[in-house]
Amino acid sequence: MPEVKCNVSNCVYWAEGNNCHADTILVEVDQHANEDYDMSAAGHFVDDALHKDKASTVAETCCHTFRSRH
Numbered sequence: 254m255p256e257v258k259c260n261v262s263n264c265v266y267w268a269e270g271n272n273c274h275a276d277t278i279l280v281e282v283d284q285h286a287n288e289d290y291d292m293s294a295a296g297h298f299v300d301d302a303l304h305k306d307k308a309s310t311v312a313e314t315c316c317h318t319f320r321s322r323h
């Protein structure tokens with residue numbers, strides 16, 4: 254399992270040292286940033302979350318697992 258570093262400190266999965274503690278994360282293209290894709294607790298894709306996209310640059314990708322701490 255890869256070590257995921259993240260700078261988004263107001264996410265519920267964020268931990269000290271800028272580490273992501275989510276069991277699974279879903280990375281999407283910005284084109285789908287506002288889609289409500291989801292994954293099960295076991296890390297399985299739910300509904301339309303399972304598909305393939307292509308990005309041209311790093312700026313076109315985003316984490317879809319982010320949940321605000323409020």
Ligand code: SF4
Pocket residue numbers: 257258259260261264265266267268272273274275278316317318319320
């Ligand atoms: S779920 Fe995404 S936004 Fe949240 S800590 Fe992990 S990588 Fe960062």
